[in-house]
Amino acid sequence: MPRVLVLLGCSAGAVITLAGVKEVRSIVGPVLLALVLVLAVSPVRTWLGRRGAPGWTLVAVPLTIVLLVLFGMVAILTVAVAQLAALAPTYSRQFTQLVVGAQDLAGRLGIGTQQMNEAIRTLDPGKVFQFLQGFASGLLGVFSSLVLIVVLVLAMCLDTQAVSRVLAMGRARRPEFVGALENFAQKTRRYLVVSTVFGLICAALDVGALWLLGVPLPLLWGVLALITNYIPNIGFVIGLVPPALLGLLEGGPRTMLLVIVSYMAINFVVQSLVQPKFLGDAVGLSTTMTMLSLILWAFVLGPLGALLAIPLSLLVRALLVDSDPDGDWAAALISGDSSPAESTDKKAAPVR
Structure with a gap:
């Protein structure tokens, strides 16, 4: 069968599946x-x-x-x-x-x-x-x-x-499938634990900064920062907008700028410098795939899809890519890391 027809058939099946999931997202x-x-x-x-x-x-x-x-x-x-x-x-x-x-x-x-x-x-x-x-x-x-x-x-x-x-x-009959599910569970747990721990650290530091700057309801915005920490890429912006706006209304542009600078400094140190050292390659998704996952799952499942975008994408990857013995190239494409494909090629090469 021509590859174009295969791609069109898979795309149509994905659209129908996601449309059905959206209809019964409750x-x-x-x-x-x-x-x-x-x-x-x-x-x-x-x-x-x-x-x-x-x-x-x-x-x-x-x-x-x-x-x-x-x-x-x-x-x-x-x-x-x-x-x-x-x-x-x-x-x-x-x-x-x-x-x-x-x-x-x-x-x-x-x-x-x-x-x-x-x-x-x-x-x-x-x-x-x-x-x-x-x-x-x-x-x-x-x-x-x-x-x-x-x-x-x-x-x-x-x-x-x-x-x-x-x-x-x-495991003896379907080792790839069982291994993919176990890998999904392990990566999901690690992602949740690391995100929760560093989300709590960021939230505590944000609350302290907002309290010092006199922004109303600092505990509420700290909780919002913790929740939005699970939303990849844009979660930081969602958590920043309300306290920055309140800082503008409460203390003027100076307070708003101090809120923005404080949030950016905390986010850069904790989430950009420290957190990746603990999270490592647990996610297994490139930056582009992470953003696309956020858009897709938020569209299909609403706010809950935004929070669970990473675990849901890991589940889809486990079922469709990692469980396929010939899916190493797709896994490398999704993760943005060619090392799995390279290691597979080395293993497949004949020993001379």
Whole structure:
């Protein structure tokens, strides 16, 4: 069959699959979230099993940890939505003064045209708050299906031992497929652990900086920085915009610039210099693939897709690429690293 037809058929199948997933994302989203949460706490179950803990603890302890995380996220997002709704109208007077000052400055510079004035008037801080409220409400809508998520997590925890036995039995027949799934689980856990630890460090430093600068609700923006740390590439910008805007409304341009500089310095040191040394090649996705993953999964699953973009892309890679014995070149293309393909070529070369 011509390769063009193969590519067109695969593309059509991918579009149909993603369209179907988008239509039932209210179900697929909680399922994928439950899967990621179970993978995240699976080392706890392994640790308990090695120490001879009773069988019921292998389910109860991981489930309790997941429940604490879920209820904590629901509480934080609920408070965030309420505080954002109450905070937006309180700065209308300050924003009006900023608009008047900007118009006067534009007039003194000789650029006070009608189009400029209209552009300045259209700036509305409420739009930023509305975007953040929509983002938090979207996540809250997913977490509101707590009954479904809890049932799924409980079922997955109960089936963990059986799934482990099945994978062990299938290793002899399908070693690539089993190895790809194990690699996906390992990379996902490492990504979540490293992102959480360094997200907490960044959030704590951001809260301290905002508190020193007198920006309102520093704890809320610290939590937002932690959540957006899981969003690749643009998460830092989403977490920066609200406190920078509040700094402008509360203390003027100087405070806003100090907020931006503080966030950029913290993000550069922690996430650009330190975090990659611990994360290494755990993600296995190039910068371009990471950005495309974010756009794709956010479009398909909404805000939850943005948060789970990396684990979902790792799952797709495990099922379609890593499980294929001839997929080394595709893995190298996705990761942006040619070493796997080179090592494979060396292994395949005849010994002389």
